[in-house]
Amino acid sequence: MSIVIAIDGAAGTGKSTVSREVARRLGLEYLDTGATYRVGALYCLREGVDLKNQDDVTAMISTMNVEMRLDPNNPHVILDGDDVSNLLHTDTISLVVSAVATNLDARAVLRDVQRKLIDASRNRSGVVAEGRDITTVVAPDAEVRVLLTADEEARIARRTGDGADPATVRESVLGRDKKDSTVVQFHTAADGVVEIDTTLLTLEEVVGAVLTLAKEAGA
Secondary structure: OOEEEEEEEOOOOOHHHHHHHHHHHHOOEEEEOHHHHHHHHHHHHHOOOOOOOHHHHHHHHHOOOEEEEOOOOOOEEEEOOEEOHHHOOOHHHHOOOHHHHOOHHHHHHHHHHHHHHHHHHHOOOEEEEEOOOHHHHHOOOOOEEEEEEOOHHHHHHHHOOOOOOHHHHHHHHHHHHHHHOOOOOOOOOOOOOEEEEOOOOOHHHHHHHHHHHHHHOOO
């Protein structure tokens, strides 16, 4: 059967890693909804749009020519024909993406994009979609809805490595959470959403828990 699995949670809880692995094992597509906000921020920066001007940001994002390739083994974001996947998680984008994510009109535009991608995937094999409001707003009718949580230090530790500056990581993780929490709830599980605390769990344990939920849902 076709299935939608929605995985929500704050930065550093393991959303992306878990979602991609679950998608691989179930033969589903993979959608990182956060990438739509990141590519929107990148597009605005490239076009010289002031991210503080919410109307201009929304207008620019409404014209964005973006393609999301949903292969969990090789996901890509194509902007105006260029693969920008490697640019989306740079510090430059991480520190400004909340300007797009907290812009309610821009969110509305990008949520429509996300829903269309999920609907198209449902007509194929199905999808594992992850994002901050995926379980409550974007895909509240998903067959499986999960909220991943973890304590702050664990989340920061997961994002610190490969020479990353700890102060920058802390700001990009906790700072963005604080800003985004003004427009979306992603710290507490809504009714029907299963919460999994990943602080002390291995990747395999978290993936296994989600796969069990998917099996119970008929995947």
